[in-house]
Amino acid sequence: MTPEDPQFEALLAYLKETRGFDFTGYKRASLMRRVGRRMAQVEIHGYGDYLDYLQVHPDEFTALFNTILINVTGFFRDPEAWAYLREHVVPQLLAGKAPDAPIRVWSAGCASGEEAYTIAILLAEQIGVEQFRQRVKIYATDVDEEALAEARLASYTDRQIAGLPEELRQRYFESAGGRHVFRKDMRRSVIFGRNDLMQDAPISRVDLLTCRNALMYFNAEAQSRILSRLYFALADGGVLFLGKAEMLLSHGETFTAVDLKRRVFRKVPASTPRASASASASASAGVLLPDGAELLGLDRLRDEAFATCPVAQVVVTADGLVALTNRRAETLLGVSTRDVGRPFRDLELSYRPAELRGYIDQAQVERRTVRVPDVEYSRQGSEAVVLRVDVNPLTGPDASLLGVALVFQDRTETRQLRTELDMATRQAETAHEELQSTNEELETTNEELQSSVEELETTNEELQSTNEELETTNEELQSTNDELQTINNVLRDRTAELDTTKSFLQVLLTSLPAGVAVVDPGLQVQAWNRSAEDLWGLREEEALGEHFLNLDMGLPTDGLRPLLRSVLSGDLSREQLTVEAVNRRGRKIKVQVAFAPLLDHASRTTGAIVVMTADDE
Structure with a gap:
C-alpha cells in the first residue's frame, strides 16, 4: 500500500471541488506517477506548489487531465477478444431478442470513440446496416470532454484505422481531407456524452456493456462501487466486456464468466426481486395525517396541479412515448392528451422550435438537466414567443431512468425587457460618449479660439509690417520704372540704328554686281542677294535655310565642297x-x-561668304 500524502490528497480534493473530477478512487501509485510526470513538465516539485500553480493557471487543468486519463484505444484492439465477441456473444444476444427489438449498448470510457465505432461495425456486420439504423443505440461515455469532442467528429488518420481490414475500411468509412470519416447514417446511432463512473447515474437496460481497461485505474473500493452501477445498467442476461488486465474475482454473485480468458461476463439475475415502489404506489391515493385521519384525493390533486401549471410541460417515457402533457402545452405548443401514447419523435414538437431528440438522448445518457437556449417559436395565427427548454431526466428510487420532462419557459417578456434594457443602456452609453465628446470639443474650441486671437494679433502686426514693406517696394518700383523708361528709350534708339544698319547692309548686298551667298557651318544659306537671284533664277525666300550645295541652280557643286570645308575649318x-x-x-x-571666311568680333569662323562672278561667253 502506498502511504497517503496529505498534500497529494489535498490536491485531489481540490480537483474534485473545482472541476468535478473525482480521482480519489484511483490507485495512488499510478496516479502519483502521472501527476508527477505533469509536474516535471512544468518544473514543479511539490504537490502544494502544484495546487497553487493550478489556481493561477486554469489552462493547466486540461494538460493534467490529459496526462491522468490516458486515452489509449484503437479499432478492434485485442483482436482475439473481439473475434470471440463476434462469433459467440453477439449471435447469442441476437438470438434471445425479437427480430425488431431494440439493442442497447454502453461503451464506458470510450476515449476518442474507436471502441464505440468498433461495436457499431460488429453489429452492422451481424444484422445489416438497415437493421442497425433502426434497432441499435450505442451510448458512448467518458469523463474527458476533449476526447468526446474528438469522438463526435468520427474522423481518423491512416495510422488510427491501420488495424481495420480493408473491406471494413471501404464499407464503413469515407475519405475526406486525407482522413477517414465514419458513415454518417450509422453515426446517428452512436450517442456520446460525459459520464463519471464514480458519480453519475448509469445507463439502464443495456444488452452489451464494454468497459475495457478502465477499472484497472481504480482501487478495490472504487471498483466495487463502479461494478454495482454496471450491474444495475445491464439488462438480465446482459454481457459485460472488460479489458484483459481486469478480473472479477470477488463478484461471483453478480457476474458469471462466459469466457474468463477474454474477460467476457454475464449478469446474474437477482434471486429476489428488488424492493419496489408498489407499497407507496398503493397508498398514493391518500396520506395519513398526524391525528390519524387520511388525506384522500392526492392523485386527482396532483393531476390537476400538473394540468393547470402555468408553465408548459411534456413528459416522455424512457421508450420515447408521450406520457403527460398539461393545458399550457396544448395552448402554446399544440400538444394535448390526444398525443399521449404516441412516439415523441412523430410530433412536430420533437424538431420545432428546436431539435429536441438529441437533447433528450443527452439528458438520458448524462443523467443531468440539459438546457436549450432561448429559441423563437410561432404557431399559425399567433405571435412569436421566445422559449427556453429544460430537458430534465426522471429517475426512480433505484436510479433507473423513467423518462424525461420537457419544461418550456416563456421568455418573451424577459427577452423584450432585456432588449429594452440593452437598448437603454446603449443609448445611455451613447449619450455619455456624446457628452464627453461635446465637452472635449468645447475645450478644444476654446483652445482654438485663444490660439486664433493670438494668431490674429500676430497677423495684424505682420500686416502693418507688410504695409510698410509695400510702401517701400512701391517707391522702389517707381524708381525701377524710371530706369526701365530710360532703358526703353536707349533700346528704341539702338533698334533704329540696327534697322538703319540692316537697310544699309541690304542695300550694300543688293548693289554688289556679283552674286553673294552667306552660309553657316552647316552650309545652310543665311543671305542671298539680288545678283544671285538674277544669275541663277532662284529667289531669296527659296534659297534661305536650304543647303547651299543642294540648291537647284546651274552651278556645279562637286568642286566647291572641298574649298567650302577648308574655309569653314578655319x-x-x-x-x-x-x-x-x-x-x-x-x-x-x-x-x-x-x-572667304565669315568672322565674328573674336575672329572665330561662323560661316563662309561665297562670291559668284559670271563671265558671259
Missing part, C-alpha cells in the same frame, strides 16, 4: 576657282567663285 586664306555653269536663261557661262 583656313583664313581666300580661295577661288573658275567653273562652267548654266545661268537662269540656260546659257553656258564661266563663273568665278571666291570663298
